[in-house]
Amino acid sequence: MKLSEKNKDFFQDVFEVVKLVPEGRATSYGAIAKYLGAPRSSRVVGWAMNAAHTRSDVPAHRVTNRIGLLTGKMHFATPTQMKELLELEGIAVKKDKIVDFKKVFWDPTSELAI
């Protein structure tokens, strides 16, 4: 609807999903891609995030790779920004990796498909 419809992109869909991620939770690029019907486009989700941090207020810090590793931390304002934000939401991070990622993991294909 509205003007978003015309400018519909894969990126826009990614932004919407990331914005739906609740605090204290995190998801993976592949999970988002899979939810959008493109399980092989996980890299493109990463591209979307790259554009997200400059175009929208998307909480990209809640998106990590499949094992909860903060792979994109270097793309933030500071390399520690991602870790700080996650810890602020109650997510424990150790050595740039989310602790108990399985418990923090938020799968849109399961949480939203209910």
Next chain:
DNA sequence: CCATTGACTTAAG
């Protein structure tokens, strides 16, 4: 149009 790169994933060892 072709080659390279990248915030990834999966499979196999």
Next chain:
DNA sequence: CCTTAAGCCAATG
């Protein structure tokens, strides 16, 4: 969980 190799898709030059 780690490493190596291959696959996949979009952006960039």
